[in-house]
Amino acid sequence: DAKTTQPTSMDCAEGRAANLPCNHSTISGNEYVYWYRQIHSQGPQYIIHGLKNNETNEMASLIITEDRKSSTLILPHATLRDTAVYYCIVRVGGSGGSNYKLTFGKGTLLTVNP
Amino acid sequence: GAVVSQHPSWVICKSGTSVKIECRSLDFQATTMFWYRQFPKQSLMLMATSNEGSKATYEQGVEKDKFLINHASLTLSTLTVTSAHPEDSSFYICSARVAGTIGEQYFGPGTRLTVT
Numbered sequence: 001d002a003k004t005t006q007p008t009s010m011d012c013a014e015g016r017a018a019n020l021p022c023n024h025s026t027i028s029g030n031e032y033v034y035w036y037r038q039i040h041s042q043g044p045q046y047i048i049h050g051l052k053n054n055e056t057n058e059m060a061s062l063i064i065t066e067d068r069k070s071s072t073l074i075l076p077h078a079t080l081r082d083t084a085v086y087y088c089i090v091r092v093g094g095s096g097g098s099n100y101k102l103t104f105g106k107g108t109l110l111t112v113n114p
Numbered sequence: 115g116a117v118v119s120q121h122p123s124w125v126i127c128k129s130g131t132s133v134k135i136e137c138r139s140l141d142f143q144a145t146t147m148f149w150y151r152q153f154p155k156q157s158l159m160l161m162a163t164s165n166e167g168s169k170a171t172y173e174q175g176v177e178k179d180k181f182l183i184n185h186a187s188l189t190l191s192t193l194t195v196t197s198a199h200p201e202d203s204s205f206y207i208c209s210a211r212v213a214g215t216i217g218e219q220y221f222g223p224g225t226r227l228t229v230t
Contacts, residue, residue: 036221038158041205041224041226042223042224043118043120043207043209043221043222043223043224044158044207044209045221046116046218046219046220046221049218087157101148101160101163102148102160102209102219103160104150104157104158104159104160105157106157107157
């Protein structure tokens with residue numbers, strides 16, 4: 001799986017948009033970009049994933065550059081409860097087989113301030 | 115939907131004893147489940163991948179005889195830490211991959227193991 005690079009930490013004011021960057025310059029054509037977050041002492045929570053196109057769901061938006069070498073997770077209106085470690089992971093998609101494992105890096109600690 | 119539960123949420127055991135942790139997918143079938151371990155202030159480290167009805171695949175450096183994994187059904191996987199020692203104290207997290215989809219994984223809430 002391709003490696004990702006994320007900033008160690010970021011701050012965001014409550015109510016403002018949080019934009020979390022991720023570099024994945026060695027991503028392969030069949031690899032998806034996944035985002036998860038982990039609130040302290042809890043299991044990771046799936047946020048969103050994408051391949052080429054920008055994606056949006058009730059939690060966040062994912063913007064992937066045209067060359068797919070980087071992406072940005074956007075939390076449109078951050079709240080205090082969004083304080084967590086955010087992980088950007090690239091991985092081959094698809095069903096079947098036992099090799100579709102997620103490899104977690106260090107992630108970005110997002111702190112939302114009041 | 116896509117809820118994964120773990121039991122127990124925390125456990126304290128004495129050195130030398132064995133501890134079993136259960137992971138259940140509550141509202142979906144999971145052909146593949148994963149077990150992770152997380153030490154304080156560190157990221158999640160994958161321990162093993164288990165497929166229903168077959169032997170688990172362990173990551174390099176993980177002792178398969180110490181961490182026994184059973185995935186007997188499409189909704190249940192268990193991790194047994196045998197002859198636990200204080201260095202096995204950690205946060206153990208399972209995840210389940212939804213069968214037949216692009217492969218979203220959903221994680222359990224984790225089990226805090228403390229070995230005294």
